Amino acid sequence: MGEQFDASRPIYAQLVERLKARILAGTYPPGGHLDSVRDLAAAAGVNPNTMQRALAQLETEGLVRTERTAGRYVTEDTALIEQLRADTARTLASDFLEKMRGISYSPAQAAALLEHWDAKEDRNE
Secondary structure (H helix, E strand, O other): OOOOOOOOOOHHHHHHHHHHHHHHHOOOOOOOEOOOHHHHHHHHOOOHHHHHHHHHHHHHOOOEEEEOOOEEEEOOOHHHHHHHHHHHHHHHHHHHHHHHHHOOOOHHHHHHHHHHHHHHHHHHO
């Protein structure tokens, strides 16, 4: 998960983002068991209470569920995960296009740049 945190934002919020990204990327698959709060906190280098707060937020959002004696699991609701992935992709694309417009690139020019870059990456594999 990493140890670098932005001091201007709450650590628990950054943990929520990182855990959510891992769920959306499939690192933590639907229905998958999460490590204990203490283990996750140790891996992130944070206080277990901070990790608990992040996990509680993910539970509120429906991405994580708790089973009393068995621990925490990623939701099995793949539709929710796919919806969040699509929302995240739209946000990233919007941010990218806004930055490209800032250097006078049109969406078409940005798309052409990405297509060229993608083709170049394919050749390097």
